[in-house]
Amino acid sequence: MTADLEDWTRKHYTPGGGEPFLFYVLFGKPTAGNSLSASKYRCSEMPAGIKVMRYGPEQHPEVVSSFQEGYLWEQLQQNEPELAEQIEQCDSCTVLRGSPEDDSNLNYLRNTVGLITYFLDEGCCAVYDPQMFQWWHPREWKERIFEPAKPVPRSHTVTLFSPEEHANDRTWYHTRGMRKFGRPDISVHNVPSDQKKAVVEMIQRLIEHQAFGLVVPEGKAIRMEALPPGGIAHHGGDVEDPDFNNVHIEVVWDEWK
Numbered sequence: 001m002t003a004d005l006e007d008w009t010r011k012h013y014t015p016g017g018g019e020p021f022l023f024y025v026l027f028g029k030p031t032a033g034n035s036l037s038a039s040k041y042r043c044s045e046m047p048a049g050i051k052v053m054r055y056g057p058e059q060h061p062e063v064v065s066s067f068q069e070g071y072l073w074e075q076l077q078q079n080e081p082e083l084a085e086q087i088e089q090c091d092s093c094t095v096l097r098g099s100p101e102d103d104s105n106l107n108y109l110r111n112t113v114g115l116i117t118y119f120l121d122e123g124c125c126a127v128y129d130p131q132m133f134q135w136w137h138p139r140e141w142k143e144r145i146f147e148p149a150k151p152v153p154r155s156h157t158v159t160l161f162s163p164e165e166h167a168n169d170r171t172w173y174h175t176r177g178m179r180k181f182g183r184p185d186i187s188v189h190n191v192p193s194d195q196k197k198a199v200v201e202m203i204q205r206l207i208e209h210q211a212f213g214l215v216v217p218e219g220k221a222i223r224m225e226a227l228p229p230g231g232i233a234h235h236g237g238d239v240e241d242p243d244f245n246n247v248h249i250e251v252v253w254d255e256w257k
Contacts, residue, residue, distance in 0.1 A: 005044050008106035008151050012211030015104075018247070020182035021239075022050060023097045023131055025067055027090040029056065030122035037113070042149065043114030045098040050112060056092030064093045065126055074243040076135045083137055086125045094119060099155045103182050104229055106151050106211075130159040131245060132177035153211030156180055159203055164190055172257075173199055176209065183210035184235060187248050190256040198257035201219055202251070230254060 038044050046052065055063040067073070068088065077084040085180065100108035116127060120138040127136040134143070142156045157177030164170040167190070174187040186206050191199050202224055210216065222231030230253050236249045 005037055005042055005110075006149075008110045010105055010213035011105075011207055012201065012210075013104055014215045016197045017210075017215040018179075018182040018184065019099050020100050020103050020108065021131075021179045022108075022113070023129070024095070025128040025148070026094040026096075026115055026116060026119050026124040027064075027087045027092075027103050027126045027128070028124040029054075029090075030094070030119045030124055032122055036118050039219045041114035043111045043118065044076075044107075045111060046115065047102070047108035049106065050096060050098040052115075053095045053097070053241070054092065055110045056138070058220065061091070061219040063095075064091060067130075069094070069223075070132075072133055072135070083126055083135065085193055090125065094124070105205070109151060109156075109180065113148065113232070115143055117142060122126060129177075131179055132156065133160075134158065151211060153181065153207050154204060157185075157201065157207055167191060171196060174243060176208065176244060176246075177204060178210060179244075181211040183214075184216070184237075185244045185248040187244075187249065187252045190253075192256065195227065198224065202227060206249070207257070227253065 018083075036043060055061065063215050066080050087130045096112060102108065105200065120127070120141065125138065127135065127138075128134075145152065148155075158177050159173060161171050161176050162175045164172055170190045170192060172187070172189050173191055176187045186203050188199050188203070202222065205224075206216070216233050218233070218235050220233040222233060223229070233249045233251050236250055237244060237246070239246055241248070
């Protein structure tokens with residue numbers, strides 16, 4: 001470990017919470033004209049278990065275009081056409097993917113963030129994060145992910161919401177991205193309109209605590225002053241669930257069913 005790099009510790013860490021998984025795609029071919037400075041990019045090494053794979057005209061070119069389809073791509077074309085056009089002009093991409101062997105701290109995330117930022121500085125034009133349904137412009141990536149110089153779990157996750165199918169006056173809230181930390185995503189169904197703010201606050205707290213290592217036990221009672229008593233956390237799901245691509249915690253209030 002390079003001495004002048006600050007560890008990203010997990011103050012609530014308990015072993016056995018789950019296996020982290022990272023998956024990022026960078027578009028464009030980095031020039032690698034400058035060597036990677038460990039101090040500048042806070043990257044001491046590529047974490048064991050994370051693979052870096054490059055695809056382009058001479059190696060599986062179909063991989064590059066495979067990320068440029070579907071709803072998320074169409075949304076990018078509509079909302080950020082200039083960035084989408086830049087990506088379309090790229091004939092190569094770099095994929096960072098895998099499960100770090102050591103998750104007792106978040107140095108694996110620090111190193112990966114640093115390497116991605118280096119690739120952006122060397123000519124890549126965008127980052128795609130399929131786990132949180134996010135296309136990152138280099139400027140936004142640096143502002144929200146790299147420049148804080150700390151883990152910022154809420155910037156690595158997204159909280160989505162939609163009306164419940166059976167009752168439009170109730171809302172379903174759920175997260176994506178917690179698999180990066182080896183922890184379950186969070187889901188709350190049937191949220192009444194007067195509890196939306198409190199539920200979002202609870203979700204943000206769970207994101208932070210879990211990212212820093214907390215393991216939420218099955219049947220854990222959720223206690224928060226702004227929420228009614230009776231909330232219980234139940235574990236469920238698997239990584240094939242398209243809503244999460246991860247296991248998740250369902251927080252249930254019987255009175256909201």
